[in-house]
Amino acid sequence: MNTxxxxxxxxxxxxxxVGFQSISRIPPLLHTPLMAATNAISGISLVASLVLAGSDHGLLATVLGTVAVAAAMANVVGGFLITDRMLAMFKRDNSRNKEGASSASAQ
Known part of the structure; x- marks a missing residue:
């Protein structure tokens, strides 16, 4: 191995x-913004892998670029699905609010 x-x-x-140490110390409330930032970085790697897959640097570079496109795409899609699921936990349930308001006004 060279230097x-x-x-x-x-x-x-x-x-x-350093990444493991910093991520493990983030409070759960900040996981959603962190996931959004991570999805943006994964999108950048997706663009780079598309460039590599479409380049004319030989068969090995094309195959590795195609594998990188598949892996980065799975990472981006999975990240957005998890972020959507996390954001859904913060949404208010309107059906419960309407039931609570109607029962409070009936009393």
Whole structure:
């Protein structure tokens, strides 16, 4: 292994450790905005993988780009589904509010 590869491996491991530590300390109330930001970053990686898949750098680059497109797309779609589910927990249930208001006015 050359020096560049070792430095890149070190940065990757350090980023993984710092990312895990910072994400584990975020309160649950802030998970929804964090998911939205993560979806935006995944969208950027999707665009980059589309560029790689469409490039003319050989068969291996095209295959790896196609795999990256599939993985990034699954990540983006799954992230938006989870974010939608999390946001649905914060919505008020109008049927309960109407029932409560009608029973309160009847008394």
């Amino acid at each position: 560049t590869t070792l430095i890149q491996l070190f940065v990757f491991l350090l980023a993984g450790f």
